[in-house]
Amino acid sequence: MLSHPRLPRRRFLSAAAGTALAAGVGRAAFAQDYPSRNVHITVPTGEGGGADRDARTFTKVWADHMKTNFEFDYYPGAAGQVGYEFYMQQEPNAYNLLFSNIGPEVIMLTLQNVGIDIGKDLVYIKKTSTEPMAVWVGPSSPFKSLEALVDEAKKRTVTVSVSRLPHPASIGMLALGEATGATFNLVPFGGGNPSAMAAITGEVDCCALPLANPISLGDQAIVLGVFADRNPAPDEANGAPAVNDAMGTKLPPLTSSRAWGIHKAAIDKYPERIEILKTTMQETLDDPAYAEAVKASGLPTAFIDVGNQEAAMAEAEATRELAIRYKDLLTGG
């Protein structure tokens, strides 16, 4: 796999030098110098999670358009609240960005009374991808269809591993239970990876997560249903039906979009920097290399969903309304 031993050695040195330069703290005063140093990205979930994967996939291509490097910080605490609060404390200078997952995070902000107002304090400026929530089981599960799972959940309480309670996937399962008379016991494992592990090893009956998660697990996961009008990636998600089609329910579509968030103060203070950010983000999304990178990370390109600030903010508002609607189901003691 290695073509020539000298290559990595040289790269080692150049990358080390790059890191050294990156640490330089000279500050540029002029907008045309932007970006004059590394852009710092806050991820409000853990390393190795879906957000990490998607942020890295994006920045891999974005680096060519932005002409800068990116640094990542992960704050997975309290369902993302920690990450949001720390992001808000950072300097609003357009060098600090938040890579957000609108669905779960807006629900968290709504339910946990964090005091961060989307629109007034923080703005989502570009939507990069959207994926629906999915319910799936491990390869050795006895449930082969959503109907079978729901039937069982009418007889006994079926356990569902979820990332956390304030999450569109959790809303989906609770709403499904409400609509069909089935009982689902949501067990928050605190992240996509541990939730998936619990379903695969049979600790719980099924798992509800964004669709990218079971897709990236290949034949370790069998998708039973998708909380959307249709399955956007039938080939990758073993042709699973839409939940509403399979069960005759009328649940709202439960999706989540990745989006870049930034301080409102930075938008007001550095409009020209925000323009550069938006333009280069759009160039990245239009770049065929980005679709390639998404495919390489194991995800269907159908998830790429370009949206401008208005679209991203509209989704945030819709999610907020959804969270208020299902508030009682998610915060019960």
Add this chain to the structure above:
Amino acid sequence: MSQQGKPSKPVLADLILPVGAAAYAVYYVLSVRSFPFQAQVSGMAMAILVCLLVSIFLVRTLIGLRRGRYRLGLGDFLGPPESVPNRLLFVGFILAYVAAVPWLGFTLTTFVFLCLSFAVVGVRPWRRVVVVAGTAALVGWLFFIVLLGTRFPAGPFERLMGALF
């Protein structure tokens, strides 16, 4: 535990940790009183355990005091008395380190901290104090900030270096 026949043992310092633990346990219970059961259960159990153990300890101490096995006093808690002021100063420098590092940055804070600490614990001559502290601060800067890119707060030194290179 059986101290009979020996001179009484000073136990005042031994009470610091249990009393602190019990105080935190009480605060913890107060902080979770309005939360759902699953959020309370483990912490409450721990708080009860802490309070139970500390109560037993207090009873043991009281009995010891009554029987003259223990006495109130700090004993060797602060170490050799002749160096207490210097070591307290050292603790003061450690606290000052946290206060100073956001302003002075890693390198300068480390240098000043090391200089003062070496001086106060008794390293001499002064030249050696400055040389060792300076070398350590520079090596730390090279290793942690230049090489590893640790995002330590930047101070005048880091900014100067950033501007030069």
Add this chain to the structure above:
Amino acid sequence: MELDAATLAGLFLHAFSLWYVIVPAVLIGIVMGAIPGFAAHNTIIILLPLTLAFDVETALVFMVALYCASHLGGGVPAILVNIPGTGGAAATTLDGYPMTKKGEAQKALALSFVASVLGGLISSVVTLFALPYLSRVGYYVHSVEMVVVMLFGLALIASIAAQDMLKGLIAGAFGLMLGSMGADHIYAAPRGTFGLLELFDGVPLVPALIGLFAISEALVMLEETSIVRAEDGAGARPVDWPATLRNVAYACTKWWHITWCSLLGLVIGVIPGAGASIAAFVAYQQSLFFSKTPEAYGRGHPEGVVAPEAANNGVTTGTLVPLLAIGVPGGSTAAVMMVVLQFHGFPFGPRLFVEAPGLAYGVIVAMAVSYVLMIPMIFPMVRYLSKVTVVSTLYLAPLIVAFTLVGAFVPRGFVFDIGIAIAFGLIGYVARKTGYHVAAILIGVILGPLIERSFILAMRISGNDPFVMFSSAIGNVLWVLLVLTLVMPYVLKRLRERSGPPAAEGAE
């Protein structure tokens, strides 16, 4: 891909041909492992821009070698200055530092390195052949069983607190209380955090470890002029090559202890969410339980160094198993490796074995080779590192404080965490000076949140039925073993007292 002799030989030869990646990675890993706060997972994240620039194989080999070496490095400061470089080395301080105080730093280092290298080598070779079976462990060990496994680690509190049981238990309970701090696992409600956002995630482990061990040690250190007790000072012992060889040879005689402790570490490492610290605590506890001389532990007993070091290096291959066999990382280091695989467009889990078997087995082989390449490094390290202990505490204490405070800052990048380290430093000082064991507090801080998580998950899955704790066959077997572990030492002691000659029992 069939694992026949030719394929294996090819994999090993290929891994050896990457020596120029492994050797620097090992050196970086040892140094970073030895600096508290920079354990493998942080270092790998810091170096991610570099590793992502490599091709995928170089990147993986680099990370794997660094990861293994960091576990070896973690034991160095634990032995020499009573400061564990990583949580996994916390148990090493229990006997490693007493050996140093007795002037046996060299011997302790030899034991630690040999245990690490042999333990890591054995477990990686076992993983290579037993991967399909090991991957099944995750299917049987769920939240309930995890609770019991971690209780084995907690049982160590009772063992190390033997001198004054009540004080030991108070220290452990205090640690558990502190470990209950932070947002709860179900509702994310912040508990006991004084309203500080920085504590929402619970007590940050690295600053707590640095405070309890390093800062408090520096404060205590200043009360004396040299680490080594004057009466058996290191200067009296010749630090030459023959002595080094003798020490390494002596360490090798503990091969059986190393083997079973590393296999114990391997099995614990395979369980998602468990890790080096749990493995090290459990191994130390079991080593003590099976020992004929349990009273020697905590005073500089060689097995007390061997057990945790072999176990925490056994964990290294174990943590890769869920990622390789199922496709879900079991720990944070494996999660970062997953990022690299994803970045390069490689799948993980069973598909990696289908699509790139050379890479999948290659990772495990690279681990084994990393350990082999560490062997020659043992000797100079044993010989020269012990000299740290003769440095005057006047220099050592301020330097330790300055550089471990950096370590407290690094994992999360908060100046606040330096404050946490200092707060725990003062707690640690009080604990040391008044006979409460800092290790007991740390065990509580480390294991508390992990046990709580597993306990709450098990309870929630069962619909809040406490009897779920006794609902699985494996769990029940573990419960019985746990009770035996706790009760047997007393029974044996009584028997010994009654019958005179010591009862021979155990796997020594």
